[in-house]
Amino acid sequence: MRLVSQNGEFDVPYEIVALSRTGNIIKAYVPMVGEKGTIIARYSTNEKAQKAMKALHKVYAGMLFAQNVEMSDDDYEECIKMAARGFGIIKTMVNSPDMKFEPTNIVFRFPEDDEV
Template identity: 85%
Template structure:
């Protein structure tokens, strides 16, 4: 998943980033960038910053729909290898040995002040 700053100036992968909210400011920490953190969003109130973080959590959690199917140990290992490629969906067809990994290209942009 990609995180876009409120201004659109910064774009970082969520999977390698850590976020923090201090009062009304949301910062991202990416190992490559450094320890100071980069401001991703700034709101007029602490409550609006909390709402923006809650919206991020909802987008990341999303909805997961699955159907349990029986599979061999080899098929299970193949699914695990595909899932290691990143956030996405593993598709299988009933009565078919074919499996396919489709990356989920999810983008979250921190909303403007009036969008929270």
């Protein structure tokens, strides 16, 4: 998942960033940027900053429907190869030997103050 700042100037993978909310400011801490952190969102109230963080959590957690299926060792190996391409979903159809990998490109842009 990608995180984008309110102003769109900061775009980073969620998996390598730590976020903190102090009052009405949300900062991202990325190893290559530095220890001070980068402000990625600023809100008029603490409550709005909390709501923005909750919205992020909902997007990240998302909702996934999955069904367990029996598969051969060859099919299992193929799934592992597909999953190595990155974050995504491996789709199979019931009663079909076909499998397909679909990357999930989720982007969360912190909303503007008046959008919270």
